[in-house]
Amino acid sequence: MAHRLLRDREAEGWESAEFPIVCETCLGPNPYLRMTRAEFDKECKICTRPFTVFRWRPGQDARCKKTEICQTCARAKNVCQTCVLDLDYQVPVQVRDHALGEEATRLPQSEVNREYYVQNLEKSIASGEFDAQNKNRARPSELLSQLQRSGPMYHRNKAKICSFFVKGCCNRGSECPFRHELPQEVYKDESLAKQNIKDRYHGVNDPVAAKMISRARGMPSLLDFPEDVTICTMYVGGIPEGGLVSEQDLLDHFYAFGEVKAIRKSEAKRCAFVTLATRAMAEEAARSHAQTGLHVKGHKLRLMWGRPRKEGGGG
Template sequence: MTLSLGNNPYNRMSWEDAEFPILCETCLGDNPYLRMTKESYGSECNICTRPYCVFRWCPGKGMRYKTTIVCQTCAKMKNVCQTCLLDLEYGLPVQLRDSVLGQKHDVPKSLVNREYYTQNMEGALAQAGPSVSGLELVGYTAAQNDTLKRLRRNEPYYKRNAPHVCTFYLKGECKRGEECPYRHEKPTDPDDPLSSQNIKDRYHGTNDPVANKLMGKLSRLPKLENPEDMAITTLYIGGVVEPITEKDLRDHFYQFGEIRNVKMVYKQHCAFVEYTTRQAAEIAADLSFNKLVLHGIRLNVRWAKPQAKQAGVAGGEPGGTGRRLAPVPGLPGALPAPDKILEQPGFNAAPQLSAGGPHGIYYPSQDPSRLGSGKHGSNY
């Protein structure tokens, strides 16, 4: 503890005693029969340095034991998980969330100001109820952000709960073999920024390497450009599978304008939505690109291409692949089409036998005057 028990500012009445931790779905694991240990006042919070209730559990088979590292008050103030310190709603770092939303919730870092601020937040959270987070108390907007939705994962990432790398294995001295609870793998590059992460930087949203990596990914996200042909009013919907019906697509896209036709192509895992006006199609494309999720399935929204244009791209022949490869040297030229061969004069006519000679016969077996090695041959 950074403070002694006899110090006056150390308020023992504010010690935390909880019944269940505040965790994200990834840290909780996929094991429905989870066993969790609880230790009251087992450790001090890594942010406010106050004693709190420590929980410890194993998320699943082959995973490492996880524990809470911050108290519930600090987790509620930032709306983060007590273990991974990622946002509970999007599963993203605090620095990335604050930069996208354009809002920042600064928590005091000095001893006296931090203690005073934490006590005030505890009282405000107790009056507001368990459904209100600390971000809503300081004026954060509760509206959903489309950019954060595009960056978050649709499913829990349980590989994050994998055991650490065995240091004895790296030295070649691990004698446990398959019974070793740690991973027998090579570590990542020590110069990688992701290999050095700090708990306080992750919580306060400063110099977080994971957030910096995701922000670089955000700048490289693709953008949907409207086609120059104003006659195109059809959208291509990719990733359509059996649970998604035509009614689901109509219910989503009808809010942007009047729909002329919806065509489902389950064999190709796609669908086509045609609008009556170009303006409605542009609004639907802008508001649905990389944002459309139906029945838990993320769909790919693109502008549809005219069939005439697709045939032209295919290399001038219907059914072409559209890819032009470099010719291989030494190969014979392309054969004519079958219909052109049928139109040639003399097709299917009887072959004319040559009179022999050095110009028409290349091998002795091609000489029609030879009788071979049969009973009529001259060799017998």
């Protein structure tokens, strides 16, 4: 990187950002966060260009975190600059691309071709062409809906366990940046030991993603037809607050599959139960949403079969 310090920063188009592109998990739960900013401090681990590095501590018991890749590379894959997971679904790039049926793309290997590729990418982002192309991407599949994280996972920010404390010989006391506690269980997955940020970013040879995809293949589909043929009700979850999706909106959407006998919506639980007239209509609705998921008025909702009523009036 030393030879690059002699270059013209503006001519090279080096990144100078005011705030990082990070996920909620990496940012942490504290709204009053102290963050340092170092301009052109490190090379991006993907495109190797100097970029602005941000450092912060997500919580009192968390380890310090910093951005690892530049914002151009982060926008290209829609990933967090720190953990390199997808910003929308909090899953590895390989899992997202597998669920959407997209092929993995790699940056050119040579420095000249790589910088040319990144410069064209920056122009595309600045002109808005890149965002316009991404709007036409395939809608999320049911597999992606099953694997996505429902909320931030702050436990990922915890400091590592102090190995010297485990051996009983740590003399740092309260100043030790690692956790002073004994591991609860000994579990080692050798396949997860070989991880690198480039494979995670490009979506290839990612052991974490491979494990998630393998586990998902054994998961039952939420829209598999239930054995009880009397079930004609679909459960709709994740309805946004504020009346953004009304009962009439749900009626208009499901009416395309046949007669809707009843709709019961709960504002408190942000869900609804849609009962169709026949089982065949309900199966057609489930079949139509199996690949693309349920989207009403631009909002992504969760769809699954309703459960049979319990004897004695339970719903």
